[in-house]
Amino acid sequence: MRFFSDNAAPVSPQVLQAMLEVNQLDTAYDGDRWSKQLDGRFSELFGTQVRALWVPSGTAANCLALAALCPPHGGVLCSRDAHIQNDECGAPEFYTHGAKLMLVEGQGAKITPEALRGVLGNIRNDVHQVQPHAISITNATEYGLVYTPEEVAAIGDVARERKLGLHMDGARFANAVAHLGCHPGDVTWRAGVDALSFGFVKNGGMSAEALIFFKPELADVTLYRRKRAGLLLSKGRYLAAQILAMLDGDLWLENARAANVAAQLLADAAGAHRLVHPVEANEVFLKATPEEAAGLRALGFDFYDWAPGEVRLVTSWDQAEAAVRPLADAIAKLT
Amino acid sequence: MRFFSDNAAPVSPQVLQAMLEVNQLDTAYDGDRWSKQLDGRFSELFGTQVRALWVPSGTAANCLALAALCPPHGGVLCSRDAHIQNDECGAPEFYTHGAKLMLVEGQGAKITPEALRGVLGNIRNDVHQVQPHAISITNATEYGLVYTPEEVAAIGDVARERKLGLHMDGARFANAVAHLGCHPGDVTWRAGVDALSFGFVKNGGMSAEALIFFKPELADVTLYRRKRAGLLLSKGRYLAAQILAMLDGDLWLENARAANVAAQLLADAAGAHRLVHPVEANEVFLKATPEEAAGLRALGFDFYDWAPGEVRLVTSWDQAEAAVRPLADAIAKLT
Amino acid sequence: MRFFSDNAAPVSPQVLQAMLEVNQLDTAYDGDRWSKQLDGRFSELFGTQVRALWVPSGTAANCLALAALCPPHGGVLCSRDAHIQNDECGAPEFYTHGAKLMLVEGQGAKITPEALRGVLGNIRNDVHQVQPHAISITNATEYGLVYTPEEVAAIGDVARERKLGLHMDGARFANAVAHLGCHPGDVTWRAGVDALSFGFVKNGGMSAEALIFFKPELADVTLYRRKRAGLLLSKGRYLAAQILAMLDGDLWLENARAANVAAQLLADAAGAHRLVHPVEANEVFLKATPEEAAGLRALGFDFYDWAPGEVRLVTSWDQAEAAVRPLADAIAKLT
Amino acid sequence: MRFFSDNAAPVSPQVLQAMLEVNQLDTAYDGDRWSKQLDGRFSELFGTQVRALWVPSGTAANCLALAALCPPHGGVLCSRDAHIQNDECGAPEFYTHGAKLMLVEGQGAKITPEALRGVLGNIRNDVHQVQPHAISITNATEYGLVYTPEEVAAIGDVARERKLGLHMDGARFANAVAHLGCHPGDVTWRAGVDALSFGFVKNGGMSAEALIFFKPELADVTLYRRKRAGLLLSKGRYLAAQILAMLDGDLWLENARAANVAAQLLADAAGAHRLVHPVEANEVFLKATPEEAAGLRALGFDFYDWAPGEVRLVTSWDQAEAAVRPLADAIAKLT
CATH class of the missing domain: 3.90.1150.10 (Aspartate Aminotransferase, domain 1)
Structure with missing residues (x-):
């Protein structure tokens, strides 16, 4: 009777079944027929044109997203309690080549527009200080709180005002949407989110997360970064199959x-x-x-x-x- | 009837079966009982004490090995036709933070001690030039040639003389050993190899390669690098299971x-x-x-x-x- | 009547004079006869064997020191008000390839052993969290306070206990020593400091700071990093001359x-x-x-x-x- | 009677004199009145609007230029004998965060459009291979040869065709122009050059080179990179003065x-x-x-x-x- 982590749970039978079904010869990397369905399936789900890439871990999804939104000399605003700050061994710094996480206080790992503006207000706009380029929020948060569409939109407004990218770490995105009962688009792109780490592994998957770009052009360079990071698995169809199975029938x-x-x-x-x-x-x-x-x-x-x-x-x-x-x-x- | 790549092949039934068998709650990351067997099982196989880490791709295995053997300001000698040079989108440079690949000519992607010494002889030993820190060879090579234990040992001698680390990209290590009919230790640590990317994916696996350190202390820092690169999958037991199944009965x-x-x-x-x-x-x-x-x-x-x-x-x-x-x-x- | 910054002040006449005196043909980079005096002169000054490298800026000195003390996957503890955190545009992250600055609270940019231990106590010792590798303090601090030898030694004790390197940003080291009236060794190596950025530019120099390693072996790799960063100026004698002039007669x-x-x-x-x-x-x-x-x-x-x-x-x-x-x-x- | 290097020569008296003349209180970094003249003075010299930044070394100028033209996952084509390949200890890889230098053969360190096209033709356009983003040529070359305006323009055509940036390492640009007797614009921006490292140190300067962007917008991000690399010296006026003295009367x-x-x-x-x-x-x-x-x-x-x-x-x-x-x-x- 273990309540350590949803990471420790087994894999959904539907996911395993889907993996068995792709166990046949096909094109390597992401050239197979299942990987090619991801863009379309997620575009349908979110009600807008997206690009969707499988990656084998949530850390990889988060950090590829941050690298797409923030240059090496920039900064990413996030909660002091964010997973990217505390639990990824500096992966954001690795993937972004040294961008700085700028910590924002907040209850239950949730940040507010006010707290964001406070931190932003203290940053001098000169070449001596790292300039902010993106915001990252986690939904559901590391403490199990859920941002509503309105709350995300308020943060999206700050992002737009300050020309910052907005990333959502959705390791437990499914739990957030299940709680909200809203359309998944409402709490993401309609609220200003540019990139989403859509987690499946904690929710019945095995080794596949989806990195969703609501600004599709961000995917182009990310394809190189994914390969360069050793994340472009050669038998990608087994990852695509997991994700497709999770989408089927809203599993x-x-x-x-x-x-x-x-x-x-x-x-x-x-x-x-x-x-x-x-x-x-x-x-x-x-x-x-x-x-x-x-x-x-x-x-x-x-x-x-x-x-x-x-x-x-x-x-x-x-x-x-x-x-x-x-x-x-x-x-x-x-x- | 496709002969594109062994990457396109399906997964061995024994591997799939092993993955189904670990489909139960256990500790996350590499704390599970299967991941913990890797060090022991590979130590047995190689006849010496090793550390063995699962990673989800061969590129990841190669580049973690190179990062363990070469600092950012150093260089890695490899064949002009090496996978790390031509097919990994600069992953070695990413993982090593900018080390330089120093290309060695050779037939069939195979390099010789003479060719190595030639390149080494042209490097001035001063702070203006990148200094070599490691050699990487591929066995079987990218053109399907196999280094014999004697050939590896001769390269190992160069490595020892010049205090260079020696890495073997073994994406097709199994094919090499099958061809040689030798003990796997003969063509690796007994011949001077410090780190081996032991490939399983091209050989019936799904998404797990083993990174073997014959100098066990090299694993310590690599554990941080693996996490930092987003390669420490949270349900690692499904990777460990693949590898264990491949070792069982010498599959x-x-x-x-x-x-x-x-x-x-x-x-x-x-x-x-x-x-x-x-x-x-x-x-x-x-x-x-x-x-x-x-x-x-x-x-x-x-x-x-x-x-x-x-x-x-x-x-x-x-x-x-x-x-x-x-x-x-x-x-x-x-x- | 400007009181903006000591950076804005002119250069001491003795420094200019020394630069004119080296205006003759000599060996390039740091092979000239003046650069070669630095190790000896600083060893005398500090009363112990040191290695001393000229660099053209305090940021460069700080960040080469940090790179010598902390690997890319590590962390550096420093004051929330530290220059390396607020005024170097992420140079520490650039030079260390993404190490994380771990901020410590304290009055007047001064940190205490207690505050350090508090931050250290919150870091889990596992591969998911960045592990601390160094401490950096500024003396005099960014708010003009001076650490006494006893205060530095107390921080040195924390460093030793936790096996952390200890760096001192001494952009205004001269002002600190002038205030303390102590031997410069007392507030540095005798108190556990491993590397010192010894500033001259704010104190009458033009474009030369000294990076002092009290663990001389740290200099070896730093020579490569200095070159690699474009900091090994080809006419280094004009930098060495500045520093030697500042040391002459305790200018x-x-x-x-x-x-x-x-x-x-x-x-x-x-x-x-x-x-x-x-x-x-x-x-x-x-x-x-x-x-x-x-x-x-x-x-x-x-x-x-x-x-x-x-x-x-x-x-x-x-x-x-x-x-x-x-x-x-x-x-x-x-x- | 030393003929080792022009780096070993002394500094021109006019340059020293100019440095003495700025020895007065002024704004720090590049906010002083001399630094502010660089854009204008070089725009005049080249006959087009440019941005001009002082940096303390040629390696710094080269590598900031390359970082402006090539992303971490990209490649830079250059001569096998290029200074950036052989004499900068991997600085290009450091500044670009791991871009790959792609070596082109050629007599006397000079590359031709044909040789460039040959190398380009061998690069597969997929995410597995590093894609070229820039070309770097040295004028005068490392072997003292000079590219004519026509020769540069022919390389500029390749750059334009393939959408590659074009950098000129002009450590001895003055010697090249002196040989050619042409307008400095003819052999640079009119021939397709985007960024020029304009060397002064080998030619009578002390510690200041100019990085010229013919695409002025490239300077914006470079200002952050310059600071981040520790290259934004606090008493920048002494660098600006050197350069201005070199421009005065076409010294x-x-x-x-x-x-x-x-x-x-x-x-x-x-x-x-x-x-x-x-x-x-x-x-x-x-x-x-x-x-x-x-x-x-x-x-x-x-x-x-x-x-x-x-x-x-x-x-x-x-x-x-x-x-x-x-x-x-x-x-x-x-x-």
Whole structure:
């Protein structure tokens, strides 16, 4: 009964099945018939013309996007708690050749237009200071909060005003959309997003994420960067197949909903006073004393300590109510 | 009937089966029980203590190895025809932060100690010139030739004399060993190789190559570089499983032998006068006029034109004699 | 009557004279007889064996030092107000190939062992997070404060404990030593500093700073990096001459004392209540309303607004009492 | 009597005088009144609107130009004998973040449109190969040959056809123009050159080269790169002054003519049969046996051995006939 990470979950059977089905000779790299469907399928999904590239990791998707939006001498504004800042071992700096992450404060890893403007206001416009070129937000955030279309649009306004690119790290984009119940275009390109890392691996995929460019021309140079980074796998069809399977019948939404429901079950059991952040996606940050955490672990539940007096529980696509109920009951008893 | 590339071939059933078997919850990244077996399994295979990391592409394996052996201000000696020079879109320069590839001439992409010494002799030892730090050879080469243990050892001697690291691009290492019939240690660490890109994808794998360090300490920093490059996939167990399946029962050798046999069949049909290079692994470079090439294509065979009057045929693990015989017959009729 | 920056001041006559004296044919780059004296002269000055390289800018000195102490995947701890963070357009990231600056809070751009340990304590030791490799402090700081030998040693202890390199940005090192009245070794290598950017340009030089390595072996690779960055000027003797002239008869100390005295004159005139920071070197941060600032400017004094209600006055080596007295009087009248 | 390099020569008295004249307080970096004259003065000289930046070395000028013309994933075509390939320790790769130099063969370090087209014709247009983005030629070349306006224009045509930027390394541009007797615009922008490294240091300057952009918009980003590389010296007026002094009264041409005349004197003494290349600028490559070279050295002449049986003699701006005559006589006696 592990609640460490949705990364640890197995792969959806539909995804595996799709991989078996492409197990035949075809063109290498991304010249195969499945890879070629990505642009079209994502254009349909988002209701606008996009370019879509498979990549084998979320870090790769994020950093190719940042490299497309920010030159080596530029800066990227992001939350102090952003994955790109804390959990990618400097991959943004590697891919951008040394751009600087400019940290913005905010509750639950969520940044506001006001906070952004505050940081921007402190940057002198001269060659001695790194100039901002892009903003990156995570939706759902690293603390499980969800930006609404309106909130993204307000950040998109700042981006437009200051001529900054806007990237969305959507490692849990599916969970965000499942929570919002909106059209995926509403919370992305219609709100000013230029590039989206659309995550599938945490949501039932195996090794394929999609990098979506709402400004299609950004994809051209990215194709070279993807190859140059060793990310253009030679048997790309097995990645394309994963993504296509996730899109088929909206499996991506179905899986995300299941994970969100499971998290909600835990949140309800905990009660508001125990929650560090509102639970909007599939992550639950719980106030718990070391004794309480130890008690839960003694019952067989595994999870990360996140901060003193705080633990993190992550649910995943494969957890039906029965899988989560025991933990929910245990949490309810803590109170 | 395609002979474009072994990259286009399907995945071995044993590999797929192994991937299905790890489809269960486990630790993310490389903390799972399968990833943890790699060091041990490859140490056994090579007969010495090694560190082994999975990566999702051969380019990634090559360039992480080069970054471990050469600083940004250094140079890497390689064949003018090396994959790292011609087919990786500058990935070595990206991963090493701008090291310089120093090109060595040689027949069939094979370099000799003499040619190496010639290039080395022309480099002034001062801060104005890039100084060499490593040698990279490909085995089997890009033209399907195989370095023997003695030939590698002779290059290893140059490396030792000049204090250069020695990397082997083994995208088709299995085909080389299958041809040589030697112990895999003989043609690597016993001959002075420090790092090996051990390819599986062209040989029945899906998306996992192994980067082997015979100097185990080189792995430590590489772990950071792998993460930083977006190559540390979160569900790493599906990569580890592929590699373990390829090692089980020496599937890697069995598959490579099959591809080599298929190539030999074509070579025999062609006859020595038609062969641009001796056929030692699973690639056949054939002299063919445009008319002859067109004739073969009209019969349903697909392959690359390689140079004027020259075509490339690549066989793969899944081609039994029946799959290759029609092409062999067609080639035999050309003559 | 400009108090913008010590960068704007002229060059000491002794420095100019020395440049004229080397105006003769000699070996190019750093092979001339003056460049060759640097190691010896600085070893004498610091009382230990050092390697000393001329470079044409403080940014270059800082960033070559950081590149010697921190790999591309590492991090450098520094003050949030450090010059390397705010005023070098990302040069540290350029020279280190993307290392991350890890910001530490502190009054007057001065960091404490406690603040350092706080930041260090929040860094997880895994491959997902950038790991710290070096600390950089500025002495005198960007706000004109001076670290004592004891304060540097306490930071040196943190560096040693955590196996971090320690760099000192000494753009105003002379002003710091002039204030401390200590041996220059006391506040550097005896306190754990590995590399020092020893500034001369703000202190009467023209275009030469010295990069001092107290771990001499760090210089070896730096020679390549200096060339590779286009910093190995072909007529290096004119840089070496500047530095040697600054060392002759302790001109560096004499000039710095003059600037410090001038700043003290302003500080005394202002009184403690007007000072944002204690004045220890040659920078005065003054509380002044916009009206007061305008009043001073109307009298012909030029300076930067630094923050709301705060102005910066920098004195330089060439300002004798007579040059500063009018401003001191004007400040005294404000009160 | 040293003929090692024009880098070893002293600085012109007019240049020194100009440096003394700016020895007064002014704005730091490039905000001073002299730096601000560069755009205008060079626009006049070239007869078109240009942007002109001072930098402290030729390597810096070259590599900032290349970074402006070629992205990290691109390639730069240049002579196999180019300074950027052989003598800058990988600075082009550092500044461009890993672009690849693509070597073109040619006599005397001079490349032809045919040779360029040959190399270009071998580059596959796919994401697996580095794509060319720029051409760099050196005028006068590393072997003292001079491209005529027509020859540059023919290369400019290739650049335009293939949409490549065109850079000229003009470390000895003055010597080239002095030889050609043409308008400096004829051999640069009118012939398709986008960026010129205009060298002054080898020609009587001390530490200032000019980077000229004939496409003025290329300067905007370069200002950030210059700062980021530590090349924006804080007392920039001493660099601007050098350049302005070289432009005043066409000192640059006068000095170059003197050096060329001196070289011609040596060439005439040697006779055509002894010259490895025609002598067009200020470099003489002489066939000489080891005994002959030793004989010249015994007479007090110093110079580099360049290749077996070949020595290099470089003349400089300060060598009047009297300074060269003894060597000319000695060479004449060899024959």
